[in-house]
Amino acid sequence: MFNKCEALILRTQDYGETHKIVTLFSKEMGKIGVIARGAKKPKSRMAAITQPFIHGEFMIQIGSSLGTMQQGEVIHSLRPIREDILKTAYASYLAELTDKVMEQKQPDTYVYQQLLEILLAINEGKDPEILTIIYEFKMFQKAGFAPTVHQCVHCGQISEMYKFSISEGGFLCPRCAHIDEHGIGIPPKLIKIIQLLSRIDVTRIGNISIKQENKQLLQRIMEMYYDHHGGYYLKSKKFLKQLDLLK
Numbered sequence: 001m002f003n004k005c006e007a008l009i010l011r012t013q014d015y016g017e018t019h020k021i022v023t024l025f026s027k028e029m030g031k032i033g034v035i036a037r038g039a040k041k042p043k044s045r046m047a048a049i050t051q052p053f054i055h056g057e058f059m060i061q062i063g064s065s066l067g068t069m070q071q072g073e074v075i076h077s078l079r080p081i082r083e084d085i086l087k088t089a090y091a092s093y094l095a096e097l098t099d100k101v102m103e104q105k106q107p108d109t110y111v112y113q114q115l116l117e118i119l120l121a122i123n124e125g126k127d128p129e130i131l132t133i134i135y136e137f138k139m140f141q142k143a144g145f146a147p148t149v150h151q152c153v154h155c156g157q158i159s160e161m162y163k164f165s166i167s168e169g170g171f172l173c174p175r176c177a178h179i180d181e182h183g184i185g186i187p188p189k190l191i192k193i194i195q196l197l198s199r200i201d202v203t204r205i206g207n208i209s210i211k212q213e214n215k216q217l218l219q220r221i222m223e224m225y226y227d228h229h230g231g232y233y234l235k236s237k238k239f240l241k242q243l244d245l246l247k
Contacts, residue, residue, distance in 0.1 A: 001061065002059045002060065002061050002070050003028075003029070003059070003060055003061070003062060004057060004058070004059055005024070005026040005027065005028045005029055005057070005058055005060060006026060006027045006028065006055075006056075006057050006075070007024040007025060007026035007027065007055075007056065007057075007058055008024070008025045008026075008053065008054070008055050008095075008112075008115060008116060008119065009022060009023070009024060009050065009051065009052055009053060009054045009056075010023045010024065010025050010031070010052075010095040010096075010098060010099045011023045011052065011095060011096070011099060012036075012039075012050055012051075012052060014040060015035060017040070018037070018038050018039075018040045018041055019035055019036065019037050019038065019039060019040060020035070020036045020039040020040060020046075020050055021033060021034070021035055021036075021066065022034050022035075022036050022039070022050050022069060023099060024058065024060075025098055025099075025102065025112060025115065026058075026107070026112070027107070027109055027112045027113075028107060029062070029105060029107055030102060030103070030104065030105050030106045030107040030108065031098075031099065031102045031103070031104055031105065031106070032060070032062070032067055032104065032105060033065075033066050033067065033104075034058075034060050034066060034067040034068055034069040035066050035067070035068050035069065036050045036069040037068070037069075045071070046069070046071075046072075048074075049071075049072035049073070049074055050069075050072075051077075051082065052082065052091075052092070052095070053078045053081050053082065053091050053095065053119060054074055054076070054077060054078060055074075055075045055076040055078060055116060055119070055120075056072050056073055056074045056075050056076075057072065057073045057075060058071070058072040058073075059071045059072065076120065076123070078091075078119060078120075078123045080123050080124075080125075081119065081122060081123050085243070086128065086243060087122050087123070087128060089236065089239055089240050089243055090122060090128035090129075090131075090132055090240070091119060091122060091128075092236040092239070093132065093234065093236040093237055093239075093240055094115065094118065094119070094132060094135055095236075096234050096235065096236045096237075097135075097136070097139050097232075097234060098111070098115055098139065100232040100234065101139050101142055101143045101232070102142075108142070111138065111139075111142060113202075113203065114135065114138055114201070114202045114203075115135065117202040117203050118131045118132075118134070118135050118202050121202070121205075126207065127207075127208065129215050129219065130197070130208050130210060130215065131202070133197055133218055133219065133222055134197050134200060134202060134205075135202075136222050136226070137197060137198040137199075140225075140226070140229075140230075143230070145169075145229040145230065146198070147164075147169055147170040147171075147198075147225055148169060148170030148171060149161075149170055149171055149191075149194050149195050149198050150195055150198075151171070152170075152171060152172055152173040152175075152176055153165065153168050153169055153170035153171060153172060154168065154172060154173075154176040154179055155173060155175065155176050157173050157175075159173075160173055160174060161173060161186070161191050162174045162177045162183075162185070162186075163177055163180075163183035163184055163185045163186055164183060164184045164186050164221055165179070165180040165182075165183040165184075166180075166182070166183075166184070166221075166224050166225055166228050167180055167182070167228065168180050168183075169225075169229065171186075171191070184217075184221060186217075187214075190214050190217070190218070193210060193214070193218075194218065197218075223237075
């Protein structure tokens, strides 16, 4: 029996001489792996619909392990992402992070919608650095190791934050700042931005403008935090770092 699902393609890998294994993140069924037979053939109808980041509707047959893709129809091709190395790098990181965090066949319509909206925004030319930070917060929450940013991680007070502690897992107030001598001082305006980014729904954002030095500080904090608390090796993150060095 074949099922119709709306999905994003997270990744593909070659399977034999002519086939591909496609990892879909579907709205209805969560993350699933399927075989797309003949998808490596240039003239195959499957080749066009099994490109990375495509958003489409697919007819699939669920198996005990890998399913089978029968056909598909493109809703958004997201071609501008695949044609731009920087956009591709960020989209690849978002897709790999999703692939690592999400369990097989566990649907999450909220995460699905957030990823879709972020990829559409990147496709349209919006700032991929800020969009990535927003999505990282959501995936860290999903994985259970999100930082505490709306109150002091030690005493719980919410009136004033002072610095961010990687080791403690969030903000420290002035009274508790001594707990981590390596805590990172954060300007008050940036603290408000961090709190906003941690909870904003992507479907409700317009254009967010943040100074470059603040973006770099935010990226450094998120990277250090993930390295300390996250447990997944992300190959695409290494490529992003290399692009940053080139910039």
